Every structure is written in structure tokens, then in C-alpha cells.
Amino acid sequence: xxxxxxxxxxxxxxxxxxxxxxxxxxxxxxxxxxxxxxxxxxxxxxxxxxxxxxxxxxxxxxxxxxxxxxxxxxxxxxxxxxxxxxxxxxxxxxxxxxxxxxxxxxxxxxxxxxxxxxxxxxxxxxxxxxxxxxxxxxxxxxxxxxxxxxxxxxxxxxxxxxxxxxxxxxxxxxxxxxxxxxxxxxxxxxxxxxxxxxxxxxxxxxxxxxxxxxxxxxxxxxxxxxxxxxxxxxxxxxxxxxxxxxxxxxxxxxxxxxxxxxxxxxxxxxxxxxxxxxxxxxxxxxxxxxxxxxxxxxxxxxxxxxxxxxxxxxxxxxxxxxxxxxxxxxxxxxxxxxxxxxxxxxxxxxxxxxxxxxxxxxxxxxxxxxxxxxxxxxxxxxxxxxxxxxxxxxxxxxxxxxxxxxxxxxxxxxxxxxxxxxxxxxxxxxxxxxxxxxxxxxxxxxxxxxxxxxxxxxxxxxxx
Amino acid sequence: xxxxxxxxxxxxxxxxxxxxxxxxxxxxxxxxxxxxxxxxxxxxxxxxxxxxxxxxxxxxxxxxxxxxxxxxxxxxxxxxxxxxxxxxxxxxxxxxxxxxxxxxxxxxxxxxxxxxxxxxxxxxxxxxxxxxxxxxxxxxxxxxxxxxxxxxxxxxxxxxxxxxxxxxxxxxxxxxxxxxxxxxxxxxxxxxxxxxxxxxxxxxxxxxxxxxxxxxxxxxxxxxxxxxxxxxxxxxxxxxxxxxxxxxxxxxxxxxxxxxxxxxxxxxxxxxxxxxxxxxxxxxxxxxxxxxxxxxxxxxxxxxxxxxxxxxxxxxxxxxxxxxxxxxxxxxxxxxxxxxxxxxxxxxxxxxxxxxxxxxxxxxxxxxxxxx
Numbered sequence: 001x002x003x004x005x006x007x008x009x010x011x012x013x014x015x016x017x018x019x020x021x022x023x024x025x026x027x028x029x030x031x032x033x034x035x036x037x038x039x040x041x042x043x044x045x046x047x048x049x050x051x052x053x054x055x056x057x058x059x060x061x062x063x064x065x066x067x068x069x070x071x072x073x074x075x076x077x078x079x080x081x082x083x084x085x086x087x088x089x090x091x092x093x094x095x096x097x098x099x100x101x102x103x104x105x106x107x108x109x110x111x112x113x114x115x116x117x118x119x120x121x122x123x124x125x126x127x128x129x130x131x132x133x134x135x136x137x138x139x140x141x142x143x144x145x146x147x148x149x150x151x152x153x154x155x156x157x158x159x160x161x162x163x164x165x166x167x168x169x170x171x172x173x174x175x176x177x178x179x180x181x182x183x184x185x186x187x188x189x190x191x192x193x194x195x196x197x198x199x200x201x202x203x204x205x206x207x208x209x210x211x212x213x214x215x216x217x218x219x220x221x222x223x224x225x226x227x228x229x230x231x232x233x234x235x236x237x238x239x240x241x242x243x244x245x246x247x248x249x250x251x252x253x254x255x256x257x258x259x260x261x262x263x264x265x266x267x268x269x270x271x272x273x274x275x276x277x278x279x280x281x282x283x284x285x286x287x288x289x290x291x292x293x294x295x296x297x298x299x300x301x302x303x304x305x306x307x308x309x310x311x312x313x314x315x316x317x318x319x320x321x322x323x324x325x326x327x328x329x330x331x332x333x334x335x336x337x338x339x340x341x342x343x344x345x346x347x348x349x350x351x352x353x354x355x356x357x358x359x360x361x362x363x364x365x366x367x368x369x370x371x372x373x374x375x376x377x378x379x380x381x382x383x384x385x386x387x388x389x390x391x392x393x394x395x396x397x398x399x400x401x402x403x404x405x406x407x408x409x410x411x412x413x414x415x416x417x418x419x420x421x422x423x424x425x426x427x428x429x430x431x432x433x434x435x436x437x438x439x440x441x442x443x444x445x446x447x448x449x450x451x452x453x454x455x456x457x458x459x460x461x462x463x464x
Numbered sequence: 465x466x467x468x469x470x471x472x473x474x475x476x477x478x479x480x481x482x483x484x485x486x487x488x489x490x491x492x493x494x495x496x497x498x499x500x501x502x503x504x505x506x507x508x509x510x511x512x513x514x515x516x517x518x519x520x521x522x523x524x525x526x527x528x529x530x531x532x533x534x535x536x537x538x539x540x541x542x543x544x545x546x547x548x549x550x551x552x553x554x555x556x557x558x559x560x561x562x563x564x565x566x567x568x569x570x571x572x573x574x575x576x577x578x579x580x581x582x583x584x585x586x587x588x589x590x591x592x593x594x595x596x597x598x599x600x601x602x603x604x605x606x607x608x609x610x611x612x613x614x615x616x617x618x619x620x621x622x623x624x625x626x627x628x629x630x631x632x633x634x635x636x637x638x639x640x641x642x643x644x645x646x647x648x649x650x651x652x653x654x655x656x657x658x659x660x661x662x663x664x665x666x667x668x669x670x671x672x673x674x675x676x677x678x679x680x681x682x683x684x685x686x687x688x689x690x691x692x693x694x695x696x697x698x699x700x701x702x703x704x705x706x707x708x709x710x711x712x713x714x715x716x717x718x719x720x721x722x723x724x725x726x727x728x729x730x731x732x733x734x735x736x737x738x739x740x741x742x743x744x745x746x747x748x749x750x751x752x753x754x755x756x757x758x759x760x761x762x763x764x765x766x767x768x769x770x771x772x773x774x775x776x777x778x779x780x781x782x783x784x785x786x787x788x789x790x791x792x793x794x795x796x797x798x799x800x801x802x803x804x805x806x807x808x809x810x811x812x813x814x815x816x817x818x819x820x821x822x823x824x825x826x827x828x829x830x831x832x833x834x835x836x
Binding site (some may be wrong): 206252254255258309316317327334336337 | 651652654655656657658659660663731735738739742743745746748749750752753754755756757758759760
């Protein structure tokens with residue numbers, strides 16, 4: 001009997017075969033994907049051609065919905081949108097990628113490289129060679145002196161990173177290994193001792209963790225500015241930012257929170273950009289896996305103290321609701337940013353008009369005129385004026401002045417509490433940190449002056 | 465894991481840090497200082513007095529209702545308020561206001577405690593009940609809607625119940641026993657749930673000044689642990705975790721609401737408990753962060769109007785309590801729960817009842833499947 005339709009009512013064997021096939025359950029990948037799978041029958045939702053990454057069951061929602069190519073395109077799309085809409089990387093830039101070996105910074109490096117390669121191809125293909133290709137460097141902060149990692153482990157890791165960076169050429173990228181002690185100006189013989197004593201002076205477990213993080217940032221800034229880099233790319237992803245939101249809240253840093261989580265952070269000498277801000281750790285993990293991107297984990301990923309508590313808390317919330325991290329970041333994104341959370345308008349003629357226009361559109365309008373913010377010399381967060389003592393009350397001693405200029409959070413968890421320990425702590429600080437706190441005030445003054453320049457009648461500062 | 469104790473230990477660390485005379489009886493949860501019993505009472509009461517005075521919470525001659533559930537926070541609040549009122553001559557007329565949600569085995573017992581408090585502190589008591597106001601007890605509500613959204617119903621109903629009770633008593637202010645832990649939890653919850661509007665309001669010590677009745681929280685900076693230590697009692701401790709049995713004998717009822725285990729707030733509460741163990745001051749740090757968040761004042765705040773059905777304050781045409789009640793009365797337990805998405809939703813379900821109260825025929829609707 002010829003049957004070619006499922007509607008055939010007769011009890012032919014064909015019908016039974018079809019019935020049997022239908023009864024095989026589609027691969028279950030997640031309770032909310034069950035319905036989709038029944039319909040899609042194992043094809044990528046986007047291109048409807050290739051099978052999804054995990055067609056055999058298991059895996060997260062994304063792996064069951066998209067094929068490898070579409071997933072990568074999607075993720076790279078988020079990266080590219082962040083970069084172009086905030087003019088993070090322009091042709092005249094020299095970009096330094098902070099690299100820890102972890103998943104996020106590996107993806108950041110890869111995507112920056114892909115973008116650079118594309119620009120290189122365009123450059124070679126164009127007749128007039130008008131748009132130069134931006135430069136890329138990679139920096140790894142070697143904290144082996146202050147963390148309990150063996151020298152061999154670090155050496156091995158560094159070699160691996162070197163080879164990774166070498167593979168990502170052309171275009172060639174310079175690889176900088178930045179030891180923590182580089183914060184001290186070269187020539188001081190006892191820098192390692194000073195650094196160890198400095199870290200050791202911090203009692204609080206969480207404070208020590210955070211202090212190391214701040215020192216890491218200062219080291220990156222130092223290598224970036226000394227080598228002529230114009231932007232610093234961090235691989236901060238949605239998940240890490242969600243943890244930071246909770247951490248800042250819990251440490252009393254609610255005021256400065258909005259400064260840390262924007263796409264652009266220009267309060268530093270070398271502005272920081274976060275192109276992976278909209279990508280979750282899970283997505284980055286999937287990409288590393290499907291593309292075979294090598295990652296390594298030197299620093300302990302389970303910090304103790306409050307930071308560890310927070311990452312397990314956020315993990316718990318994420319298990320309960322997979323979109324919780326994004327919600328947290330979105331909420332924090334509604335806080336008012338600061339004036340330095342946008343890049344200064346580019347006046348470079350080599351930058352294409354489209355980029356300029358886009359930057360103007362996405363640049364956050366200043367809600368208020370530039371206020372003269374004071375910044376904590378340790379963590380560089382803006383300090384509310386009410387938290388600062390009135391001038392002149394502590395003049396005689398530099399270390400007291402320094403301590404008073406720090407934010408309340410650093411004062412509590414990093415600075416030693418008694419006078420003599422504080423004095424010693426101050427003496428152990430790298431010179432850059434100490435002198436920087438004085439420079440910042442001048443910068444603010446310059447910025448203010450720029451704003452009111454057209455109203456000033458005299459150029460001299462000592463007007464009465 | 466406790467971090468390094470920030471308090472420098474003096475040579476003779478065996479005496480109370482405040483009076484240096486008596487032996488310390490406890491380590492203060494807020495500051496980890498070693499302190500004797502008498503000094504603890506004094507410091508506890510003094511700090512609350514400073515909060516009241518420093519934030520100008522009351523004016524002489526005001527009639528003030530104390531939201532009293534019979535639990536530890538409101539019992540201590542009632543005691544401390546009447547004590548400070550007397551000691552510092554605030555000149556306030558104090559009342560106890562209690563809400564009966566109709567939860568058997570929980571609220572009926574705690575109300576007995578409040579009735580005893582009325583006698584013990586000499587404060588007139590008024591009880592308002594859900595049954596009286598809305599025609600439903602929480603027991604009945606939970607039978608209909610289950611255990612998922614019951615806290616939403618109870619919270620919304622309680623707010624209005626307190627306001628109505630306060631209006632009956634003709635009081636000028638309402639004080640509640642919300643403590644530092646509660647407010648810290650609320651700050652975290654609002655971050656987790658994306659509610660920026662609430663985030664900007666939840667750390668205020670006084671709220672609702674432009675509403676029917678202003679409410680304040682004198683315990684804003686008081687730690688829950690200290691409130692528990694303050695009044696320990698010998699009797700009636702069904703879930704008592706603490707063993708400071710030799711302190712002030714205040715009568716209070718301590719159990720968790722029997723319907724609460726599934727509340728989302730539980731996540732935040734566990735986290736804060738763990739946090740307090742590592743760094744006690746983190747609780748006030750959270751509150752401080754909440755106060756300092758840069759939230760634009762031009763953030764769209766809801767417009768204030770009145771409910772068409774009952775006249776209560778509302779930003780929508782019907783107040784939330786009326787919406788929920790309507791749902792209950794019509795057998796639509798999900799009415800008013802979740803975000804409003806407009807009339808049609810993508811799956812082609814039949815139209816939901818509009819929020820402006822137009823009554824549509826409900827024969828074709830399925831109970832419980834309509835989400836706004």
C-alpha cells in the first residue's frame with residue numbers, strides 16, 4: 001500500500017514507523033528548551049542549518065540553541081558593538097590588553113586581535129591607505145613575589161602566554177611581563193622587601209585582597225603609560241561586574257560604584273575600556289571551549305573573606321535564576337555615571353566621521369558641570385566631600401594627610417589603624433602612589449579652568 | 465572566618481571597655497567591644513535616642529502609633545520608646561497598633577503577647593484584622609494561591625491595614641521596628657531585582673511624608689543581634705537560638721512566620737548573616753552605600769493619585785490591594801502578580817482584565833493562567 005501522508009488512517013506499517021520516530025524524546029537540554037527542541041529538532045535557532053553546540057543533551061541554554069559559528073558571531077557582535085558605539089578603539093590608538101591567562105582576558109585578547117586583523121586586511125586592500133591600523137600590546141602582571149605561587153609555575157605560565165601572543169600575529173604584538181615590584185622606581189635595592197612589608201601591613205583579609213587588586217591596576221597603568229599605550233582593555237565581564245556591584249555595596253562604596261562599571265573609565269592616565277561588559281562568564285567559557293582557546297589559572301579563583309563570600313552568593317543566585325547577573329548589572333547601570341565615564345571628544349582628523357558621530361551620540365551627557373572630585377590615592381574612587389576632613393586640620397604630618405585623603409573603605413580595610421603602623425605603611429608605599437594624590441588636584445583644576453576659560457579675563461591664578 | 469579584631473586590646477582587657485569597672489558580659493555584635501550588661505543597655509538606648517534626636521523624628525505633643533506584632537523588634541521598640549519618652553521628655557502620646565493577618569498558630573499567639581505588652585507598658589492597643597478589612601485571612605488566601613506569592617499579598621494588605629489603623633487612632637506618625645539588618649536586606653533585594661526607584665527610597669529613615677501617614681524607623685542603625693540580646697526572656701521561646709537568658713526580661717514571641725520559608729528575601733538574609741560573621745560593620749556599610757547611590761532625581765517616579773475603588777493612595781487607577789482582592793474574589797490568584805505587559809500577550813491568550821477595573825466576562829478565563 002502506498003502511503004505518503006501521516007494522515008493516513010489505515011494501519012499500515014509506514015504509519016507505525018512514523019509513530020515510533022515521534023515517540024523518541026528530543027534531546028533534553030534544559031526545562032525551558034524542551035519545547036523549542038521539539039520544534040527545531042536539533043538545528044541552530046539562528047542559521048537553521050548547523051546543529052547546536054550540544055545536540056546530545058546537557059549543556060546550557062545557549063549551547064542547545066546555537067551552533068558554534070552563530071554563537072561566536074553573536075558574542076563577537078556584542079564586543080564589536082561595545083567598541084564601536086563608545087569609540088573604544090580608534091585607528092590612531094595603541095591598545096594594551098591586560099592579560100591574566102583567565103577566560104575573560106583570553107577572549108578579550110582574541111577579539112581585539114580579530115578586530116586588528118580585520119583592520120590590517122582593510123588597510124592592505126585600500127588604495128590610499130588612509131586609515132592606519134591600531135597597535136596592540138599585551139601585559140601580564142606577575143605577582144609571584146606577593147602570592148604563594150612557585151617561580152617555576154609562573155615561568156611556565158609566562159612561556160605559555162608568550163607563545164599564545166606569538167601565535168596571534170600578524171600583526172605582531174608586544175608582550176610585557178610586569179612584576180609587582182615594578183611599581184617602585186628602578187634602582188631601589190630593597191623593593192621586594194618593601195613590597196612584602198607593605199602587603200604584610202594590611203591585617204584585614206578582604207583588605208589585602210583588594211589592595212593587591214589596586215596595586216595590580218597601578219602596575220598596569222605604569223606599564224601602559226611608560227610604553228605609549230593610549231587605552232587599557234580589561235576583560236571585565238557581566239559576571240565579574242555583578243560581583244563588584246555587591247562588593248562595593250557591602251564595603252560602603254555605594255557612591256563610587258557607578259564609576260567602576262561603565263564601558264569607559266577615563267579617570268586614569270590611560271583610560272580603561274570594558275568591551276566585554278555585556279558578556280557573561282558562561283558565554284566566555286563556552287567560546288573558549290568550542291574554539292580551543294587555552295586558558296590558565298594562576299591566581300586563586302576562590303578568594304577568601306568577603307570577596308569569596310560574594311562570588312559564591314552570586315553563583316547561588318545565578319543558579320536560581322540565570323539572568324540574575326545581568327539584572328544586577330542593569331540595575332547598577334541605572335546609577336548616574338561620573339563625568340570621567342566618557343572619553344574626551346576626539347579631535348583627530350584620522351578618525352572616520354562615523355566614529356566621531358557615534359561617539360557624540362553615545363557619550364553620556366554630563367548631568368552636572370564637572371565637579372572637582374577628590375580621588376582616593378589607593379583605589380582611585382571618587383570620594384564624597386563630606387567624607388573628607390576640612391583642610392588645614394591635619395597639615396603637619398604627610399602620612400596623616402595621606403590617610404585622611406583615602407576613601408572610608410580603604411581607611412577601614414587597608415590602612416593600619418594605629419599611628420606608628422600608619423607612618424610605616426606610608427613610608428613603604430611606592431612613590432608613584434604618593435605623589436599621584438597631589439597631581440590629581442591639579443588635573444581637576446585644569447579641567448575646571450577649561451570649562452570657564454572663555455569667561456576668565458586674566459590668565460593669572462592669583463586674582464583676588 | 466573572623467578578620468583581625470580592629471579594637472586594640474588594652475593591657476587589662478578583662479574589664480568593660482566603657483565603664484572600666486565591671487566585668488564584660490558580652491562582645492557587642494556591632495563593634496565587637498567587650499561590654500558589661502549595664503553599659504550595654506545604656507549604650508543601646510543612648511544610640512537610639514541619638515538617632516531619634518539627630519534625625520528629628522518627632523515633635524512634642526505628637527500622637528505616635530507603634531506597629532506591634534508581638535515579635536522581638538516591635539516589643540523592644542515599644543519598651544524603648546516608652547522608656548526614652550519618659551526619660552528624655554519627648555512629650556509623645558504612644559499607642560500600640562497591631563495587625564491580625566489571620567495566620568493560625570502564629571499570629572493568634574503573637575497577639576496574646578501584644579495584649580500582654582499593652583498591660584505591661586500601659587499603652588493603649590488597637591488591633592486591625594484582614595478579615596475585617598478585606599474579608600480574607602492569610603490562611604484562606606494561602607489556600608487559594610499557594611506558597612509562591614503569599615508574601616506579596618500579606619505585605620500589601622498590611623501596609624494599608626496599618627494606615628487605616630493609624631487613621632482610626634488619629635495618630636500623626638507610625639513607627640515600625642525595622643532594624644539595620646532589614647534595611648540592608650532591602651537594599652540588596654532592590655539591587656537584585658532591578659528596582660531603582662525603591663532603592664532610592666528604602667534607606668530613608670522617614671518615609672511617606674507626602675502620604676496618609678509618615679512612618680519612621682528608629683532602629684535603622686540597630687543590629688538585629690543586639691535587639692535580640694537586649695530583652696531575652698525566659699519563657700515562650702519556641703525558636704530561640706540565643707542563650708543570653710540572664711538579661712532584661714522582656715516578653716516577646718519568637719517564631720518565623722509559618723508561610724515565609726520560600727521568600728526571596730531569605731537569600732539576602734543568609735548572605736548578610738554570613739557577612740556579619742566576617743565583618744560586622746558591613747551591615748551599616750550597606751545602608752551607607754544605599755544612601756549614597758547616585759540615583760538621578762529625574763528617574764521616573766510614580767505619580768500619586770487615589771484608588772478609584774477604595775480611596776487609598778495609589779499610583780494606578782486601582783491600588784494594589786484592590787487589584788489583589790479583585791483577583792481573590794474572582795478566583796484569579798495571579799491578578800496583579802508580576803509585571804504588567806499590556807492587554808495581549810504573544811501566546812494569543814484571551815484578554816486579561818484591565819487594571820482600570822473594567823469588568824469583563826470571566827466565563828472563558830482559566831483560573832491561575834493569566835499573567836499580566
